[in-house]
Amino acid sequence: MSKCINNSDNKSLKKNITLNSLGYSPFFEKRRRESGLEDFGIGRVIAEHKGRYRVMTEQGEFDAEIVGSMRYSAESRSDFPAVGDWVSVTEFGESNMLIHAIIGRKTVLSRKAVGRRGEEQIIATNIDKSFIVQAIDRDFSINRIERYMAICREAGVEPVAILNKTDLIEKEEADRLLARVKARLGDISVILFSNNNGCGLKDLQSHITANKTYCLLGSSGVGKSTLINTLSGKNVMRTGEIGEIGEGTGRGKHVTTHRQLVILEGGGLLIDNPGMREIGMTDLDQGLELTFDIISEVAEECRFSDCTHTGEAGCAVIEAVEDGDISEDSYENFLKMVREKEHYESTVAEKRRRGKSFAKMVKQVKKVKENRRR
């Protein structure tokens, strides 16, 4: 394995990093003891790239990989470490670490993987609150905020919406936008923000406390990196990199990726995520209901208990849309999310079925071969 550790960085961190300052709490300590992991060291995954990890411990930062037994016993992607995870580690060689186990997670933010049908992908774990970032210009979409909200609520993570780049519009226009978002989304905190003129900074900072973990969700170009710089002041914590060894040969091209967990000046921890153009829905029943609590409340009045709210007689939801009690946008977004969820569930079921029949086929082939040998 190539060494990609900047050791001077390591030393400078040694002095002031404690597990507590990385977000460790009695919750995780309890989980660690319950799992009998007391003999291992503790670290937090701050970056992940193609199966290689960057882990921060009280001793500094290390490149890390998982032990073989963990790899072989993993049944799905969620059994692998993700950014935000607390992990049990041992030192390995001079400056590397081995990850032996994931310490029980507090929260898991996940979405359906882009381009991989039906597979769930963890965005980040152990998040206390998430900031949904949108730019008021080209990216703006209340539907998208609503989808991110559903992802957060499904994970039990409080969402806060940040409407960025307000310097590009007049104050009156920004206020109108804020009113529209509030009317649609109800009791979510919404911050009018700008990286250019300091608008909303105090408001945002009031949401951030030391030793808690936050996450930025939003499409590419909405201003997440700039926002991290605005919040992190001196920008000292963004130097870490993960080196990637060229596949196949063991050497060759060397790609790097940025640290994804940043310590802010006030002590809050922020996880930056890759731009997410497509957000799929996973097991979102709960999130759906929380986001559209009005719809589900009204739906109790539908004549049929299995009403799909798409045209049945006596549908209270459609009635409420017609009366203007539920906005058409909300209703359409609701239907779209239900459809995506159904699609997701059916592709997962399909995959399981295919998985089973493949296993069956392998068995049969083996049998035929054995019979031939006899």
Ligand SMILES: Nc1nc2c(ncn2[C@@H]2O[C@H](COP(=O)(O)OP(=O)(O)OP(=O)(O)O)[C@@H](O)[C@H]2O)c(=O)[nH]1
């Ligand atoms: N006018 C204006 N431009 C901004 C603001 N914040 C960021 N930008 C600009 O928007 C562009 C994208 O900003 P980034 O911070 O790179 O966006 P990002 O969300 O990190 O994008 P990815 O790294 O692709 O995920 C840059 O040109 C920024 O200078 C803002 O508050 N106002």
Ligand SMILES: [Zn+2]
């Ligand atoms: Zn109905």
